[in-house]
Amino acid sequence: MDILLLEPMMAEIESALDDLATVHRLDPTAALSPDARRAEIVVTGGATGIPRAMMDALGAIRLVAINGIGTDAVDLVEARRRGIAVTTTPGVLTDDVADMALALILSALRGIAVGDRFVRAGGWGRETLPLARKVSGCALGIVGMGQVGRAVAKRARAFDMTIAYHDLHDFGLEESRFVPSLAALASDSDILVVAAAGGAQSRGLIDADVLSALGPRGWLINVARGSIVDEEALVAALRDGRIAGAGLDVFAHEPAVPAALTVLDTVVLQPHRASATVETRRAMGQLVVDNVRACVEGRPLLTPVE
Numbered sequence: 001m002d003i004l005l006l007e008p009m010m011a012e013i014e015s016a017l018d019d020l021a022t023v024h025r026l027d028p029t030a031a032l033s034p035d036a037r038r039a040e041i042v043v044t045g046g047a048t049g050i051p052r053a054m055m056d057a058l059g060a061i062r063l064v065a066i067n068g069i070g071t072d073a074v075d076l077v078e079a080r081r082r083g084i085a086v087t088t089t090p091g092v093l094t095d096d097v098a099d100m101a102l103a104l105i106l107s108a109l110r111g112i113a114v115g116d117r118f119v120r121a122g123g124w125g126r127e128t129l130p131l132a133r134k135v136s137g138c139a140l141g142i143v144g145m146g147q148v149g150r151a152v153a154k155r156a157r158a159f160d161m162t163i164a165y166h167d168l169h170d171f172g173l174e175e176s177r178f179v180p181s182l183a184a185l186a187s188d189s190d191i192l193v194v195a196a197a198g199g200a201q202s203r204g205l206i207d208a209d210v211l212s213a214l215g216p217r218g219w220l221i222n223v224a225r226g227s228i229v230d231e232e233a234l235v236a237a238l239r240d241g242r243i244a245g246a247g248l249d250v251f252a253h254e255p256a257v258p259a260a261l262t263v264l265d266t267v268v269l270q271p272h273r274a275s276a277t278v279e280t281r282r283a284m285g286q287l288v289v290d291n292v293r294a295c296v297e298g299r300p301l302l303t304p305v306e
Contacts (some may be wrong), residue, residue, distance in 0.1 A: 004039035013285030049073020092276035092283040098151035100274035104247025142188030146195025186213035198225030208233040226251040
């Protein structure tokens with residue numbers, strides 16, 4: 001069996017894949033060799049997915065194994081029509097993503113990155129920085145109360161934050177108030193954390209109206225998918241001071257980041273690396289290997305996308 005690997009993984013994970021089948025390592029923008037065209041399994045990342053042209057070219061493909069939880073870059077409808085299974089790596093990155101959300105909150109509101117640049121530039125002792133915002137006791141709104149959203153809420157309680165959330169359903173959670181209107185949640189929040197699943201149903205969910213409701217003292221934190229936020233509306237809201245600031249790990253057109261965001265001290269930026277710890281990437285990779293092994297051996301997949 002042949003595997004097409006579209007994104008590099010940890011050496012030990014790639015070695016495990018090599019033990020299972022013949023692995024063809026390929027840049028997703030490069031032409032497919034005759035050998036690679038035989039691939040029955042594609043291993044890829046959430047941002048890379050599999051281009052439609054490549055799906056068309058791989059006549060034997062049976063599985064797309066995603067090293068991550070994002071499926072935006074895979075045409076799931078077409079995959080389903082062709083009988084191609086898709087797997088992701090849910091659960092194992094929850095803690096790291098929630099940790100990143102809290103790190104962005106602290107960095108953005110307390111001006112950690114600004115202070116770091118200030119000290120490195122020799123400004124301390126010669127100039128003063130504006131006062132930061134207190135984090136403890138803030139009203140936190142969470143968009144998407146799945147595993148990541150609940151993990152964020154758990155951490156936020158240690159900072160005495162009040163927790164409210166918006167989702168498709170009221171889960172009846174203790175210590176977390178359900179708000180059926182996203183705009184109302186934004187209006188009630190000092191900090192709005194986007195933790196919702198991606199996909200067509202959530203594209204542009206955080207739009208100009210939601211950002212206006214968040215207001216000039218509100219902060220937006222996104223550790224979910226860049227597509228969930230209307231990026232043009234966000235840039236405009238930040239530039240015009242209609243929200244206080246943002247902490248962003250994801251963007252609409254990665255790795256491209258709007259230049260306007262890079263010059264604002266009210267914005268903290270990360271290169272989509274919430275799950276980028278040795279421990280979590282190892283666990284994610286192992287789940288990819290386990291799904292590939294199940295496919296090779298004809299057993300049920302561990303984490304199929306339904």
